[in-house]
Amino acid sequence: MRRVEPWTGALAAIVLIFNGACGGGDGSAPPTDPVEPPVATTINITPATAQLASIGATVQLNATVLDQRGQPMAGVSVTWGSNDASVASVGSNGTVTAVANGSASITATSGSASGTANVTVAQQPVRVEVAPGTASLSSIGETVQFTAEAFDANGHAVAGAAFTWTSSNASVATVDAAGLATSTGIGSAEIAAGAGGVRAAAELTVTVEAVGLEVTPSARTLFSIGETLRLSAEAVDTNGNAVPGISVTWTSENSGIATVDMSGLVTSVRTGSTNIYAKAGALADSASISVAQLAVRVEMTPETDTLDVVGDTLQLTAVARDANGYEVEDTDYIWTARHPHIVTVDNNGLVTATGKGSGTIQVRATRAGGNYVGTASITVLQDSGGDTAGDAADQVVRRFFRFRGPVRLIVDGELVRAGGLP
Numbered sequence: 577m578r579r580v581e582p583w584t585g586a587l588a589a590i591v592l593i594f595n596g597a598c599g600g601g602d603g604s605a606p607p608t609d610p611v612e613p614p615v616a617t618t619i620n621i622t623p624a625t626a627q628l629a630s631i632g633a634t635v636q637l638n639a640t641v642l643d644q645r646g647q648p649m650a651g652v653s654v655t656w657g658s659n660d661a662s663v664a665s666v667g668s669n670g671t672v673t674a675v676a677n678g679s680a681s682i683t684a685t686s687g688s689a690s691g692t693a694n695v696t697v698a699q700q701p702v703r704v705e706v707a708p709g710t711a712s713l714s715s716i717g718e719t720v721q722f723t724a725e726a727f728d729a730n731g732h733a734v735a736g737a738a739f740t741w742t743s744s745n746a747s748v749a750t751v752d753a754a755g756l757a758t759s760t761g762i763g764s765a766e767i768a769a770g771a772g773g774v775r776a777a778a779e780l781t782v783t784v785e786a787v788g789l790e791v792t793p794s795a796r797t798l799f800s801i802g803e804t805l806r807l808s809a810e811a812v813d814t815n816g817n818a819v820p821g822i823s824v825t826w827t828s829e830n831s832g833i834a835t836v837d838m839s840g841l842v843t844s845v846r847t848g849s850t851n852i853y854a855k856a857g858a859l860a861d862s863a864s865i866s867v868a869q870l871a872v873r874v875e876m877t878p879e880t881d882t883l884d885v886v887g888d889t890l891q892l893t894a895v896a897r898d899a900n901g902y903e904v905e906d907t908d909y910i911w912t913a914r915h916p917h918i919v920t921v922d923n924n925g926l927v928t929a930t931g932k933g934s935g936t937i938q939v940r941a942t943r944a945g946g947n948y949v950g951t952a953s954i955t956v957l958q959d960s961g962g963d964t965a966g967d968a969a970d971q972v973v974r975r976f977f978r979f980r981g982p983v984r985l986i987v988d989g990e991l992v993r994a995g996g997l998p
Contacts, residue, residue, distance in 0.1 A: 612644075614643035614647065614649055615643055616643065616652055616686045616689040617642060617643055617689050618646070619642070619684050619690055620642065620691055621637050621684055623635070623637070623693065624694070625696075626672065626696070628696070629699060630699055630728035630732060631674050631675065631728060632674060632730040633673070634672060634674070636672075637656075637666070637682060637693055638670060639654045639656075639691060641654065641689065652686055654684040655668075656668060656684055657683050658672075660681075661675065661680075662675055662678075663675055663677070663679065664678075664680040672695050674695075675697070677699055677736075678696075679697070680695050680697075681695075699732070700728060700729070700734075700772055701771045701773075701774050702727065703776075704770065705776055706723070706724050706769050708720075708722070708778060711781070712780070713781075714785065714813070716759055716761070716782075716817035716820075717760075718815065721755060722755040722767050722769070722778055724739045724769035724771070734772075740771070741755050741767070742770070745764070747760060748760060748765040749767065749780050751767050761820055762820070762821065764779065764781045765782075766780070785819075786811035786813060786819040786822055786856070786859060787813060787814050788812045789809055789822075789855075789859040789860060789861040790809065790811075790861055791863045792810070794863050795865075795866075796864075796866075797865075797867075798866070799870035799898065800844070800869060800870065800898035800900045801844055801869060801898060801902035802843065802844060802900040806842075807826070807836070811856055811859065822856050824854045825854070826840050827853045828851075828853075829850045829851040829852070829862075833849065833865070833867055834852065842863075844867040847867050847868060847906050848867055869902070869904040869907075871896035871907060871943055872944075873896070873948050874894055874896045874909075874944070874949060874950035875894065876939060876952045878892070878952065880954075880955075883919070883929040883956045883957070884957050885956070885957065885958050885959070885960050886929050886959050887960060888928070888956070890926070890954065891926055892926075892952055894925060894939040894941070896941035896944065896948075899945075906943065908942045909942070912937070912940075913936075914936040914938060915935030917933075917935075918930060918934065918954070927954055929954075932956050934953060934956075936951055937951065938951050
């Protein structure tokens with residue numbers, strides 16, 4: 577009979593206990609928890625935003641697929657798409673290409689997971705062209721239209737580019753906001769257009785030929801001797817616009833009527849008409865100048881006087897003067913007695929006493945500039961009274977000699993009056 581060792585029984589007992597704890601007593605495998613497979617849940621796109629500055633420019637987008645545990649999933653394919661392929665298209669590998677200015681959303685999809693990146697296309701000018709490159713104008717005020725076009729880095733025209741127009745010499749040509757240049761003087765100027773920090777320029781040349789000369793004013797009347805008038809002469813081109821920098825010489829057809837200096841200053845000399853000429857090379861024009869004195873005052877001589885008795889006479893004289901004090905030679909005078917019961921006057925200014933008192937004589941020049949009249953105040957001391965030889969002699973002396981000193985008057989051999997006349 578075989579003897580069982582004590583340690584062997586103990587080992588068997590341990591084995592039995594282990595088997596019982598593991599449930600292997602009936603020979604079945606122990607239960608385990610199920611493992612969830614990875615599922616595409618989130619897609620990250622880098623870069624998340626991109627801006628393209630020229631048509632045809634590209635940017636590479638990369639998509640990272642994450643599972644539900646936020647862990648990257650390798651070997652998972654994605655599908656790329658653009659919400660506006662007219663602005664930006666995207667290839668199957670995530671390469672985005674600019675098509676036109678604007679914005680587009682680029683999406684990467686895998687199963688139900690997706691991610692989005694925003695792409696903006698905004699062309700930036702790197703070159704500007706101005707047309708025409710050169711231009712010339714032949715008259716002042718003439719215009720030429722310039723146009724400008726901007727291009728991006730790939731040579732595509734920048735749609736809607738805003739240009740700023742400038743002229744390097746505004747005294748030769750100006751340019752408006754639309755690129756319309758207008759000549760203002762003789763010379764050269766650069767007409768430039770700028771956009772986005774770049775610019776280009778065209779050369780504009782203005783060469784003007786004067787075809788006529790115009791004197792201003794073309795006609796004028798001067799109303800006093802020594803009166804002046806400034807004439808101006810302007811050279812004009814084929815469009816009638818002024819040509820600057822043309823010098824002229826001045827001459828008077830009749831300097832006895834009006835003179836002119838080298839600056840075009842006309843001075844009247846006497847009544848009449850003449851032409852004042854301006855010349856510049858073969859070009860000439862003239863102004864018609866008339867001198868017609870106009871009286872602004874009439875002087876009467878004497879302005880006051882006395883007649884002794886009715887029948888006495890007095891010769892008055894009148895002189896009309898123009899604004900510069902010169903006598904108006906080509907005028908007639910109209911005489912008027914305001915008080916004919918005291919004094920009368922004929923057409924030559926001869927006054928006759930008709931009654932005792934004070935009367936006024938007026939004279940007006942026919943070439944007067946207004947109601948300018950000269951006046952004289954005449955006093956008649958007494959009516960006629962008595963026919964003595966002495967009174968008659970007194971009147972003779974007064975009328976013909978206007979003498980007030982002492983006299984000895986003898987009529988028919990007799991002393992009629994001695995001493996001063998009354």
